[in-house]
Structures are given as C-alpha cells and as structure tokens.
Amino acid sequence: MAEEDGVRRRDFINVAAVSAAGVAGIGVVIPLVSQMSASADVLAASTTEVDISSVQTGQAIKAIFRKQPVFIRNLTQREIDAANAVDAASLRDPQTLEERTKEGKTNWLITMGVCTHLGCVPLGAGEGEPRGEFGGYFCPCHGSHYDTAARIRKGPAPLNLQVPDYEFTSDTVVTIG
C-alpha cells in the first residue's frame, strides 16, 4: 500500500488480524453463554391443563406449571368483597381483582405459587395453612403477606403474586401457559 494515503501495510494487516480474532472470539463466547439458557425440552414442557371441577368455593388447589406451583383458588363472596374494598391505588403493586382475573370468572384467582421476594412457596393454598394477616397467602421465608387477590400487602416482596397466561378452555378446564 502506498505511503501517501496514511495507512501502512503492516498496520492494516495488524488491525485486520486483531479484528478477525475479536469477531472469532465473540463467535466462541456466544455458544458458551447460550448453552446455559433453558433447553428446548425445558421450554417445551411449558403448558399445563388443569381440571378445576372439584374445587369448591373457598378451596384452593396447587398445580404444576414449569416445575413451579400454581395456586387455583375459588374465592368466596366475602373474599371477593374484601379484595374490592381496598383502594387499589394505595397498594405497593396497584391492581384490582378484576384486572387479575378473567371476566365473569372473578371467583377464580389463578396465580403462581411463587413469592415475588425470593421464590418460596407461600402458604394458604393447602387445607389449614396460615393465610396471613390479609386472608390470602403468607410466605414463611421472609414474612410477606398477600391479600385475597394475592396482592402484596405487607413484607419484603415487591410485587403481587404473578398471574400466568391462562384461559378457560371449558367451564371446568384451565390451560395455563
């Protein structure tokens, strides 16, 4: 290469070689990092069908979705009223019960059974388990209290219990995921 255009042949080769090595390095890192993400079989097992015909008013069941518990709870009228009596704007994670349930199915509260603090399974879905100060769920790990709409009311958790994507495929079957 001619001297007058300011790029020496050796500099050009040097920059080209280092750049090629850099690109190749990124090409090596991508598969090494990506292999740690959830694999195809883990992602494939990510929908669940649940039969809810046997869940009586006031009862709750636990289902498994993505290897994590899901709480399916048939709320009583008193629990629905208690949830609606709260001014949603005053909550840490403001949401109404309507926003957290399907239209016409307000009594079916379907949430992940995973505390939004550090991932423990809250108590309250099982028979006789403590339901916390607000009648919903109580996480024993670090003391988070959820209300009857599974909204965070007290304790360290930042968010309400997550509502997964789901739909009623019939009156008695829910497909989660």
Place this chain on the structure above:
Amino acid sequence: MSFPWAKEYTPSHPFMKWMDERLPVPRLVYNAVGGGYEVPRNLNYFWNFGFLAGLCLVLQIVTGIVMAMHYAANTEVAFDTIEHTVRDVNWGWLMRYAHANGASAFFVVIYVHIFRGFYFGSYKAPREMVWLLGVVIFLLMMATAFMGYVLPWGQMSFWGAKVITGLFSAIPLVGEPLQQWLLGGFAPDNAALNRFFSLHYLLPFVIVGVVILHIWALHIPGSSNPTGVEVKSESDTVPFYPYYVAKDGWAIGVFAILYCAMVFFAPNYLGHPDNYIPANPMSTPAHIVPEWYFWPFYAILRAFTQDFFFIPAKLMGVLAMFGAILVWFFLPWLDKSPIRSSSYRPLYKKFFWFGLIPTMAVLFYCGGAAAEEPYVMISQIAALYYFAHFLIILPIVSAIEKPKPLPFSITEAVLGKDEDAKLEPSA
C-alpha cells in the same frame, strides 16, 4: 522478595544440584515455606490460621474428589447417591461428614483469619494486594460452599438454590432472564444441579490459584506481626523452617481435636434436618436458613423491608448483602491510620471489641432466627452499625486517634529496652 540475611538454598546432593539448574522447584519451596523465608519472631497464635486455612482447602479437595466418585448429579438420584455413599460405600460416612464439617471448619478458620486482619491492620500498605486477594478467596469460598450445599438435593438444598438465585431477579430489567440463564430453566432443576456440580468441582482449584497469588503477594513485604512494626534487622526474624513449621504443626493438633470431635460425635449438628427430606418444589420448609457461615450476611439481606426512595426493598437487601463484603475491598483506604496494630490504637481497639465484634455476633444470631420481630428490627440496627463502622467510624477514628508510642523494633517489643537483652550482632 526477601531479607538480605535470609539463608540461600544450597543443594548438596548431586541430583538436587542437577535439578536446581533445570527446574528449581525445591528452591522455590525452600524460599517460600522453608529455611529461606524469614518471619517476624513475635507472631502470636492468630498467625496460625492462614496455614490452617490452607490445610482446610486441601482437606476439602481430597474428601471432595472422593465424594465425586460416588455422586451422580441428577435430580432423580442425587439424594440417593449421597445416602448410598454414607450407608454402603466403605468409609463413605467418614468422607461425607469430613467434607460437610470440613466446610464449616474452613469458615471458622477463615473468619478468625479475616478478623485477625481487622484487628492487627494486616490490610495496610504495603500489603493491600494480600488483603484484596484474600477477599476474592472469601467470595469464591462462599460461592463454592453454596453450590456444594445444593448437591445433596434435599429440601434445604433446593430452597437454598431457589432463594439465592432469586437474589439475582432483584436486578432491574435483566434480573429475571439472568436468573433463568443461571438456572437453565424457570426453577432449580436438573440443568441447575449439573452446572452447580461442575462449578463446585472447578472453583476449589481456582481458589488454589488465588491462594498462590495471595502467598506470593504476602512474601514480597513478608509477614506482618502483632506490633505492626516492620522488620528492621536480623534479630527481628526467625526462619519459617523449623520455627513456624513446628508451631503450625501444633496448630494442626488442636484443630484436628476439635474437627474430629465434630466429625465423629456431632456430624449433623451444623446441618439442618430438613435436608434429609428429598427436594420438593411444591412445598417450602417452614424455616429456611442458609448454613451458619452465611448468617451475618443473610441477616443484612433480610434487614431491608421498606422501599428506599426509588429502590425496591428486595434490591436494597441484595445490594446491602453484597455491599457488606465489597466494603472490605476499600478497607485499606478507609482506614487512614498509619498504625497497623490495635495494640497501639486505643480508640480503634474499643470500637473493634465493643462495636464490630458484638455487631457481627448480633447479625449472626439474627440471620439464623426466624424472619419476625424483634429480630428484623435488631438486624436493621446491627446492619446500620456494620456499615457505619466501615464507612464513618473507621475514617473518623483514624483521623482523630492519638496512638500509643510504638516500640522501636520487634526485638525491643519482645525483649524490652534493657541493654543486656540486646542480642549479639551476628546471632
């Protein structure tokens, strides 16, 4: 890298001479832990704990390699392979309990070693790199210990993994994808167990590498000592071999008595009964606590229950927990006092014994207690004091303190100023 009066390695055997000219490993060993390394003559028993930490690392690697021979990292069988090791493998019970209690022993030793550093100012110039590498080793130890505790795949293993990886989900924006990337799924499962096993096997050897750097960095200025006065002359030091090799041998004896008492008579005392229940993702144990050596930091994590301006409580707790250790990296620059040893720092000594040590004890207790009042409030006060100690008290104390007069030399500190006590010049 050594004092002028340190003895030189002089091989006498023809083979050792031949070797020394080609691969001088014996010379390296002689200069590092043999007669060629000159050490202050006045070290007290707290200076045995560095050696004991090295011993624990070897103990963990040896028993760990044995455990890996009988273990299978699969959620279906992991729990059973540990029970199989304990019940059916020849001496498997010994290996398992030696390894599990070895982790606790390692942390006991390392905490004494670290607080020795706090008290005697071992982190000060010119030994900042020794200290920084030591903090790195401590962080690596915590990661290794955490992943090792997951491997038996009991209830505490599973929920410990879930809670600790849940810490990462507190990071804004990238938190949740990061957690799923770390676990290789939505919750701890086979993918997570396998990678934890892989890393649990790898990290101890990384620790060995950093330990070599730690010792290398130490041997440039040489060991510190309880007076904090630097070595001035030959009468201040004795060679590592035989003097400190013998003293460390004595330390092994005391350590072995206590360690064996745990392994043989209370092997599960430091464990949790819940970890003898196989992992169940559907049911959280009523009382999740990490292993005892994480308790002070776990208490700081749980101390944050209120949002702090725009930072959510959860993220604040995570930042504080990591910050509690990361603040140690800044210690050499937070403590500006030129005096190393607390023996000559009357004010700092009071804050050490009546401030830092009780605070650590309180945090330790609260970290193991349930997440309810009054423990939450007590840990909030203790966490506040903990950070205040490093970030406020230490800089102020080092600025206003009037230190006691230092001895002229290590020899004078040991033998007194008496003229008769002076050693012969060529002793």
